[in-house]
Amino acid sequence: MHALLTYYLSVFLDSYTDEPTSSSFFFGFMGCAAALVFACFGAAYGTAKSGVGVSAMGVMRPELVMRSIIPIVMAGVIGIYGLIIAVIVSAAISVSSYSPYKGFAHFAAGLSVGLSGLAAGMAIGIVGDAGVRATAQQPRLFVGMILILIFAEALALYGLIVALILSTK
Amino acid sequence: MFLLNILDDTDPYFWAFIGVGLAIGVSVAGAAWGIFITGTSLLGAAVKAPRIRSKNLISIIFCEAVAIYGIIMAIIMQTKLNEVSELVLDDYYAGYSIFWAGMTVGLANLACGVCVGICGSGCALADAQDGSLFVKMLIIEIFGSALGLFGVIIGIIMTSNANFD
Numbered sequence: 001m002h003a004l005l006t007y008y009l010s011v012f013l014d015s016y017t018d019e020p021t022s023s024s025f026f027f028g029f030m031g032c033a034a035a036l037v038f039a040c041f042g043a044a045y046g047t048a049k050s051g052v053g054v055s056a057m058g059v060m061r062p063e064l065v066m067r068s069i070i071p072i073v074m075a076g077v078i079g080i081y082g083l084i085i086a087v088i089v090s091a092a093i094s095v096s097s098y099s100p101y102k103g104f105a106h107f108a109a110g111l112s113v114g115l116s117g118l119a120a121g122m123a124i125g126i127v128g129d130a131g132v133r134a135t136a137q138q139p140r141l142f143v144g145m146i147l148i149l150i151f152a153e154a155l156a157l158y159g160l161i162v163a164l165i166l167s168t169k
Numbered sequence: 170m171f172l173l174n175i176l177d178d179t180d181p182y183f184w185a186f187i188g189v190g191l192a193i194g195v196s197v198a199g200a201a202w203g204i205f206i207t208g209t210s211l212l213g214a215a216v217k218a219p220r221i222r223s224k225n226l227i228s229i230i231f232c233e234a235v236a237i238y239g240i241i242m243a244i245i246m247q248t249k250l251n252e253v254s255e256l257v258l259d260d261y262y263a264g265y266s267i268f269w270a271g272m273t274v275g276l277a278n279l280a281c282g283v284c285v286g287i288c289g290s291g292c293a294l295a296d297a298q299d300g301s302l303f304v305k306m307l308i309i310e311i312f313g314s315a316l317g318l319f320g321v322i323i324g325i326i327m328t329s330n331a332n333f334d
Contacts, residue, residue, distance in 0.1 A: 037272065044284035044313065050309075090323065094330075095262050
C-alpha cells in the first residue's frame with residue numbers, strides 16, 4: 001500500500017521537475033502539428049468556399065473578380081498564423097531541456113491558434129461566398145462584406161495572441 | 170497521469186513508422202480527392218466547351234503536386250529511421266517528431282488537395298462560360314496550394330533534429 005502510494009506520488013511529481021520526459025516531446029510536437037493542421041483546414045475551407053462564390057459570380061461580372069479575391073487572401077492569412085506558431089513551437093522544442101510544463105504549454109498554444117483558425121476560416125469562407133455573390137448584384141455591399149470579414153479574421157487573431165503568450169512560457 | 174506511462178512504454182519506432190505511413194497515405198488521399206472533384210467538373214464542362222480541356226489540366230497538376238509533397242516528405246523521414254540497440258531520450262524525441270511531422274504533412278496536404286480540387290472545379294466551370302476568367306481563378310488556386318507547402322515546411326523543421334543513433 002505504501003509502495004503504491006509512493007509510485008503514484010512519483011508519477012505526479014514528475015511534472016514538477018525540469019528534466020524532459022519522453023511524453024513532453026509528444027505533447028510539444030502535437031501542439032506544433034495541431035497549430036498548422038487546424039489552421040490549414042480553416043484556410044482551405046475559406047479558400048474553397050469563397051472560390052466557388054467567385055467563380056459563380058465571375059461569369060456574369062468578370063470585372064469584379066479581382067476585387068473579390070479579398071476573402072481568399074484573408075483565408076490565406078489564417079494559414080500564415082498557424083505557420084507562425086508552428087515554427088515558434090518547433091524551434092522551442094530541444095532535446096536537452098524540455099520539461100512537461102513546456103510540452104503542455106506548447107500543446108495548448110497549438111490548440112488555441114489551430115482551432116480558432118479553423119473556426120475563423122470557416123466563417124471567412126461562408127461570409128466570403130455570400131458576400132461576393134451579393135456584391136455582384138449590389139455594389140454598395142462591398143464595404144459591408146469587408147467589415148464582416150475583418151471581424152471574422154479578428155477571431156483568428158485572438159487565438160494567435162493567446163498562442164504567442166503560451167508558447168513563450 | 171497514466172497517459173505518461175503509456176507513452177514511456179510504447180516503442181518510438183511505432184510512432185515513427187506510423188508517421189511515415191501517414192505522410193504519404195493521407196497526402197495521396199488529399200490529392201486523389203482533389204483530382205476527382207476537379208476532373209468531374211472539367212469533363213462535364215468540356216462537353217459543350219471542349220477548348221477548356223488542355224488548359225484546365227493545370228488544376229489537376231496542382232492536385233498531383235500535393236501527392237509529390239507527401240512522397241518527398243515520406244522518403245526524407247524514412248532515411249532517419251535505423252535500428253538502435255539501446256533506446257535513449259533522443260530516440261523518443263525522434264519518434265514523436267517524425268510521427269507528428271507525418272501527421273502535419275498528411276493532414277495539411279489533405280486540406281490543400283480538397284481546396285485546390287474545389288477551386289479547380291470552379292475554375293473549369295467559369296472558364297467554360299468566359300475564357301478570360303481562367304487566369305483570375307488560377308490565382309485563387311495558387312493561394313490554396315500554398316497550404317500544402319506550409320505543411321512540408323513545418324514537417325522539415327520538425328524532423329531536422331530527429332535521428333536514431
